[in-house]
Amino acid sequence: MADKKFPSLWIETGDDGKICVVMSGAYGPETHLPFVTPAEDLVAAAEMDYTAYRREIQRLYEEHPLFEPKLDISVSELEDLTAEALLLPSMLQEIDPLGFFELGNLLDKALRMRDDGSASFLLRAGQRLLQTLEVPIYTQIRLRNIMEMTFDGMERATQQERFAKLRGVYPDIAGFCNPARLDSYENVILLLPVDNVYQLRLVELMMYFRQEKQRIARCDYCWNYFIPKTKARALYCDRIFDGQSCKKRGANLKRRKGPEQDDALKLFKQLRDRMYARMLRYQDAPENQRDRLIPMTPAQYDEWEANARQARRDYIAGKIKAEEFLRRIDTTHELASYDAVKQELPPEESFWQKRVAADLDFDPEQKYPASFMVLDLRKPMDSPQWQVLTREELIQKDQKGHQNLLDQYKKNQEPVLD
Numbered sequence: 001m002a003d004k005k006f007p008s009l010w011i012e013t014g015d016d017g018k019i020c021v022v023m024s025g026a027y028g029p030e031t032h033l034p035f036v037t038p039a040e041d042l043v044a045a046a047e048m049d050y051t052a053y054r055r056e057i058q059r060l061y062e063e064h065p066l067f068e069p070k071l072d073i074s075v076s077e078l079e080d081l082t083a084e085a086l087l088l089p090s091m092l093q094e095i096d097p098l099g100f101f102e103l104g105n106l107l108d109k110a111l112r113m114r115d116d117g118s119a120s121f122l123l124r125a126g127q128r129l130l131q132t133l134e135v136p137i138y139t140q141i142r143l144r145n146i147m148e149m150t151f152d153g154m155e156r157a158t159q160q161e162r163f164a165k166l167r168g169v170y171p172d173i174a175g176f177c178n179p180a181r182l183d184s185y186e187n188v189i190l191l192l193p194v195d196n197v198y199q200l201r202l203v204e205l206m207m208y209f210r211q212e213k214q215r216i217a218r219c220d221y222c223w224n225y226f227i228p229k230t231k232a233r234a235l236y237c238d239r240i241f242d243g244q245s246c247k248k249r250g251a252n253l254k255r256r257k258g259p260e261q262d263d264a265l266k267l268f269k270q271l272r273d274r275m276y277a278r279m280l281r282y283q284d285a286p287e288n289q290r291d292r293l294i295p296m297t298p299a300q301y302d303e304w305e306a307n308a309r310q311a312r313r314d315y316i317a318g319k320i321k322a323e324e325f326l327r328r329i330d331t332t333h334e335l336a337s338y339d340a341v342k343q344e345l346p347p348e349e350s351f352w353q354k355r356v357a358a359d360l361d362f363d364p365e366q367k368y369p370a371s372f373m374v375l376d377l378r379k380p381m382d383s384p385q386w387q388v389l390t391r392e393e394l395i396q397k398d399q400k401g402h403q404n405l406l407d408q409y410k411k412n413q414e415p416v417l418d
Ligand SMILES: [Zn+2]
Pocket: 219, 220, 221, 222, 223, 224, 236, 237, 238, 239, 246
């Protein structure tokens, strides 16, 4: 049995592959969240809406007097920031009880940071406080990245193939999530302690790979993840946007013109791949070499993606034309023009899929680094476990990636046929 510490977080396994997350604070009774399958919990976690919470943190960064450029900072400014910051976690209590619980522990530690006597202490203490508040957001960004790499375009794949795809992009994470780690625990109830919510998501992912009853797919319309109810091919989820379900909208689209035939959507996918590759490159690069790269932090990618998803929905729903769609997603001005969309584009297979296709040798015996277990989420996003691609690979990708979108776009430009 697990050593129970206060405060702590663990996963309890139940019947039918379901799990229950248990939170145990320093005071009060334990809280048991409802039983769910790992797949259900992962889909729900990827979808939590932190928009309002995030905006409040951003407001403090931008508007609080503590962060104004000046020579002197008073203690009262830090006290005031602290008072404001401590109000924010309650915004998550309903939508994300786990994030709320984790913040309680982390803020407790952050507030006990000792004054080291340096002049910049107050400023750093304030920054540290806000960075702590961002932990649930970064946890979700990481989870979304992992899910994107594992589930996007993989609806027809086997669990083994999904795992292999994850391993091709994030070998360390795949090492941690390797379902073979659960081999010796057949038919027993497990109590798995975890250090933080991010690690909890990885354990859920490991349990997800262990089973084959449920698969996680990505809806072609809204782009959220969902669990198809049958084994049959599933393109769309049951969510409802603007009064119509994705399934219904998908069927309508098919009658007119399937999204897979739509060139603007292909360009969208390529642009997305490029942004994603850019983010990985930026994270992977040593601090002193980053100035040679186009900056793309996970938060910037997340913002780009959220905006692009909305534009994509508007486009598919017929609210905007292809030109407007491309203009809205091309925030970094990569496309030569927005008027010609009917063109032959490179094959469906994306740059990532090619990479992963070359690495399907699933090996359950793979060793994984123990250092992953002590992941500290309060550190900046350039922590070592994110260095997942070698430099050579990145340079290679860089060259290919750059030729792909723009050059193909120009090369294949054809007159619009109406
Ligand atoms: Zn959907």
